Amino acid sequence: MPASISLHQLSYSTPDNQPLFTGLDLSFGNHRTGLIGRNGIGKSTLLRIVAGLIHPASGSVTIQGSIGMLEQSVQVTPQTTIADQLGMADALARLYRLERGDGSIDDAGEADWSLPGRVETALKQVGLPAYEADRPLDTLSGGQRTRLALARLILTAPDIILLDEPTNNLDADGRQAVVDLLHHWRGAAVIVSHDRNLLRQMDAIVELTTLGARTYGGNWDHYAERKALELASAEHDLATSERKVADIDRKLQAVAEKKARKDGAGKRKAAKGDIPKIMLGGMKENSENTSGESARLANRLRNDAAEAASEARSNVEILTPLSVTLTPTGLPAGRTVLQAVALTGRPDSTIPITRDLSLQIVGPERVAITGPNGSGKTTLLRLLTGKLPAITGAARIMVPYAMLDQTVSLLDPVLSIRENFRALNPNADENTCRAALARFMFRADAALQIVGTLSGGEMLRAGLACTIGGNQPPQLLILDEPTNHLDIQAVQQVEAGLRGYDGALLVVSHDADFLAAIGITRTISLPMNGF
Incomplete structure (x- = not known):
């Protein structure tokens, strides 16, 4: 029987009683399905319920077939080895006992002599060397641990x-290893991801929202086309509904004016005594009855039209992406923004990871720094900004700049977004502050949120608002892996903000779609052994 997952009337709430799902019905077939939705909507929770790691408040999960799961993070202790992570510690220990000559009869009966070769093949398939099985897991980077978890699934x-965000912390080669794994996978796969290239490998997309789940046949590009059509339809419905309200208002106004003129004429005739009093009373009563009925009908029509317009407007607000118009930076095309000459440095006492690097950025260039994990991308940014002293060489930034690292540490987590903006833009008045934050969708009370309570996407959006959203944006913006841990909607909002920025950009990222969307003009690729 083909592998499948069926969820029936599933309900679940967070520990603070915030409902994530209520009566959710959903099924996954024997193909590759991408599960998307904004951060906090419950994608990871749903995977953990399916895997049996947590239990729903109500409803049922029916599974045909065995399940393997790759989680976003794994608890690592100093005692955990690579063999433990692969789930092969006991089987490999049995082989080692037999090789030493002290294995038991049971060991001999249960031994799988093909296992070492299969382990080596699985490691190679995900781009890892043939590690020693007893090597401590905490000696591997986050990206290497993710690849190791993929090797376990292969075994x-x-x-x-x-798979829960399998390409987070992975370089281009690691991301390709995930793509290759799914390309050759013949069972069912459910993948939570914001990686649009990975989502292009899917057979179906399921979008999780507060209203439930909706399945779109096809991959990411098909989904994006469908969503664009939905937006166009929603905007059409809104325009139609608002025209209908305006038409009714005009007709009501015309009727009111006509009634006023008719009533005025009647009063003038009555004043002359041309109409008998008994007829005048009847005419007045008929007029009032007719007017009352017309008013009730008109109000009912207007209320219906207004309700339709309100619903259409909410759909447009949900679907419309962020679009930002920013104050120009005033950066001249020929101005030298950044210059580094023969730069050499290292993050600690190890050998230099950046060697003899020379770099110049002139005018509003958009430069990407790419390279495999461990090639020194973040170290280079720290050397360029002076946060890390160089061993030899020198670097200078010659224009006002701002740097947003992966944690947006530029913002004070105990202050509100508004307070952070005022601290970073001391010359801006309250109107400028509010207008800048509103451009990045922090309107009214949303601007008063404490930064430490924000999601990853909101945090980065707040960082952009506080740096490039004001009346004097910096002429250079430096970003370190800005899309890690962001949902697709948040990534697209960041892309929209950066498209509206006319200064120079220096960006570290593995996300090719993101780099293309923000208009990168030059790419510097760091080799694994540095310069």
Whole structure:
């Protein structure tokens, strides 16, 4: 029987009683499905419910086949080895005992002599070397641990795999390893991801919202086309509904004016005594009845039209992406923005990771720094900004700049977004502050949120608002892996903000779609062994 997952009337609430799902009905077939939705909507929770790691408040989960799961993060202790992470510690220990000559009869009966070769093949398939099985797991980077978790799925070969943000912390080669794994996977797969290139490998997309789940046949590009059509339809419905309200208002006004003129004429005739009093009373009563009925009908029509317009407007607000118009930076095309000459440095006492690097940015260039994990991309940014002293060489930034790292540490987490803006833009008045934050969708009370309570996407959007959203944006913006841990909607909002920025950009990122969307003009690729 083909592998499948069926969810029936599933309900779940967070520990603070915030409902994530209520009566959710959803199924996943024997193909590759991308699960998307904004941060906090419950995507990871849903995977953990399917995997049996947590239990729903109500409803049922029916699974055909075995399941393997790759979670976003794994708890690592100093005692955890690579063999433990692969789930092969006991089987490999059995082989080692037999090789030493002290294995038991049971060991001999249960031994799988093909296992070492299969482990080596699985590691190679995900781009890892043939590690020693007893190597401590905490000696590997986050990206290497993710690849190791993928190798475990290859070894155990479950019928269904659940992958939670598998390309986070992975370089281009690591991301390709995930794509290759899914390309050759013949079972069912459910993948939570914001990686648009990975989502292009899917057979279906499921979007999770507060209203439930909706399935779109096809990959990311098909989904994006469908969503664009939905937006166009919603905007058409809104325009139609608002025209209808305006038409009714005009007709009501015309009727009111006509009634006023008719009533005025009647009063003038009555004043002359041309109409008998008994007829005048009847005419007045008929007029009032007719007017009352017309008013009730008109109000009902207007209320219906206004309700339709309100619903259409809410749909447009939900679907419309962020579009930002920013104050020009005034950066001249020929101005030298940044210059580094023969720069050499390292993050600690190890050998230099950046060697003899020379770099110049002139005018509003948009430069990307790419390279494999461990090639020194973040170290280079720290050397360029002076946060890390160079061993030899020198670097200068010659224009006002701002740097947003992966945690947006430029913002004070105990202050509100508004307070952070005023601290970073001391010459801006309250109107300028509010207007700048509103451009990035922090309107009214939303601007008063404490930064430490924001999601990753909101945090980065707040960082952009506080740096490039004011009347004097910096002429250079430096970003370090800005799309890590952001949902797709948040990534697209950041892209929109950066498209409206006319200064120079220096960006570290593995996300090719993101780099293309913000108009990168030059790419510097760091090799694994540095310069």
